[in-house]
Amino acid sequence: MYNYGGTLAADNVDEDKEKYARFMERVEAGEKIEADDWMPDEYRQTLIKLISMHGISEIMGALPEKEWVPKAPTVKRKLGIMAKVQDEMGHGQLLLRVAEDLMKPYGKNRESLMEDLLNGDLKFHNVFHMPTRTWADAGMVGWLVDGAAIISQTNMLDASYGPYQRALKRICQEEVFHAQHGEAIIMALAEGTKEQRRILQESLNNWWPSLLMFFGPESASTTGSSKQEVTTKYRIRKSSNEELRQAFLDKYLPRVFSLGLTVPDETVHYDEEKQRWIYQQPDWNEFKQIISNNGPRSKERLRLREIAYENNRWVRQALAPQVVVS
Amino acid sequence: MEKQNESNFYREYEVFSKKNEKSPIQHQFSLLAPNDDMALNMAQENFMRREKVLDVWVVPRNHIRSMNSEERLQWTNRLDNKDYRSTKGYGYLRKKWSEKEQGMLDEKEIMSWKEVKKS
Numbered sequence: 308m309y310n311y312g313g314t315l316a317a318d319n320v321d322e323d324k325e326k327y328a329r330f331m332e333r334v335e336a337g338e339k340i341e342a343d344d345w346m347p348d349e350y351r352q353t354l355i356k357l358i359s360m361h362g363i364s365e366i367m368g369a370l371p372e373k374e375w376v377p378k379a380p381t382v383k384r385k386l387g388i389m390a391k392v393q394d395e396m397g398h399g400q401l402l403l404r405v406a407e408d409l410m411k412p413y414g415k416n417r418e419s420l421m422e423d424l425l426n427g428d429l430k431f432h433n434v435f436h437m438p439t440r441t442w443a444d445a446g447m448v449g450w451l452v453d454g455a456a457i458i459s460q461t462n463m464l465d466a467s468y469g470p471y472q473r474a475l476k477r478i479c480q481e482e483v484f485h486a487q488h489g490e491a492i493i494m495a496l497a498e499g500t501k502e503q504r505r506i507l508q509e510s511l512n513n514w515w516p517s518l519l520m521f522f523g524p525e526s527a528s529t530t531g532s533s534k535q536e537v538t539t540k541y542r543i544r545k546s547s548n549e550e551l552r553q554a555f556l557d558k559y560l561p562r563v564f565s566l567g568l569t570v571p572d573e574t575v576h577y578d579e580e581k582q583r584w585i586y587q588q589p590d591w592n593e594f595k596q597i598i599s600n601n602g603p604r605s606k607e608r609l610r611l612r613e614i615a616y617e618n619n620r621w622v623r624q625a626l627a628p629q630v631v632v633s
Numbered sequence: 634m635e636k637q638n639e640s641n642f643y644r645e646y647e648v649f650s651k652k653n654e655k656s657p658i659q660h661q662f663s664l665l666a667p668n669d670d671m672a673l674n675m676a677q678e679n680f681m682r683r684e685k686v687l688d689v690w691v692v693p694r695n696h697i698r699s700m701n702s703e704e705r706l707q708w709t710n711r712l713d714n715k716d717y718r719s720t721k722g723y724g725y726l727r728k729k730w731s732e733k734e735q736g737m738l739d740e741k742e743i744m745s746w747k748e749v750k751k752s
Binding site: 623626 | 663667
């Protein structure tokens with residue numbers, strides 16, 4: 308049996324050369340790897356990091372939006388945003404299961420994920436550290452934040468890891484509803500009163516840097532670490548951070564402009580020659596601060612998660628099968 | 634003395650569901666729950682909010698004997714000389730029947746024989 312013991316891939320390379328070659332053959336032939344298949348440690352660890360962060364981000368991502376459930380302007384909007392918040396929790400449940408099966412050889416489980424989140428070892432997406440100040444922000448999360456998430460998730464719909472690929476397929480189908488839910492809020496504001504248009508523009512101005520940051524830096528040299536080469540090598544995703552950011556700008560900027568909105572960067576334009584959008588880099592040091600739980604709402608949201616976890620502890624204790632100890 | 638250890642709270646379940654009366658039960662995903670009833674509840678709440686669902690099964694994962702990695706490789710690697718077991722090996726009949734100005738009674742044709750002429 309392969310020894311998972313937490314050692315790095317390099318330590319096992321000789322011993323597992325053959326297995327590794329066979330594994331890469333399968334991945335490159337487009338076969339799907341399943342939870343109990345042999346896989347190199349680097350692959351397992353990359354997946355755990357990616358999927359646990361994705362899963363916990365769905366759960367933390369429900370928090371900025373749920374703040375607007377009691378304040379939604381109409382009953383229909385309230386039902387819509389409630390459904391969306393519930394979907395995010397469902398996506399989280401699905402993804403955490405995928406991560407947990409991968410972590411099992413390391414003796415880790417749901418409890419360890421929650422503890423890692425609360426002690427800062429498990430990060431969540433930069434956008435969910437930000438405040439949702441107005442109803443326009445609630446719409447912006449559905450429209451552009453989910454839009455960015457859709458770009459990065461659909462890029463992994465052919466991922467080599469079977470359980471993740473199947474979870475993503477399910478998630479992306481529901482994201483279509485989320486996108487239109489966000490668009491409906493934005494459209495109403497864009498076609499609304501002067502004040503509604505003002506909060507919409509203000510919201511876009513506030514979210515713009517976070518949206519650019521969402522895809523991560525172009526290269527590892529910007530922030531000191533990036534998993535993009537490893538994830539493409541193992542066919543988990545297809546494109547680089549910058550390619551995904553460009554795809555996002557391609558799809559969404561024309562729509563932004565069509566609503567009469569502007570972005571807070573006068574240099575933004577499409578360079579026909581280079582076939583890419585030119586834009587000002589966001590502050591990547593700020594990005595590092597945000598994802599290290601030093602963002603504007605990081606502490607409050609983690610605290611909320613902690614309260615829920617602690618308050619429900621008695622339920623977990625009461626329903627756990629009893630173990631007799633002497 | 635009895636100790637309630639919350640780390641025993643989660644059990645792994647596999648969830649299966651059925652869309653309509655004609656469709657087979659299909660595997661959906663897995664979830665964690667402390668018991669069968671909560672697993673069923675979680676399956677509905679978390680994953681079946683929109684789609685049509687006629688029936689749901691939740692099965693503790695350790696009650697399922699599934700193939701392991703090696704078995705899957707072995708069992709799914711079928712020999713490709715099993716034509717005699719499928720209609721593929723009898724495809725030449727289509728030409729024969731057509732020479733005799735008869736149609737082929739293929740799967741599509743046979744599966745359409747739900748009704749016969751009433752006397």
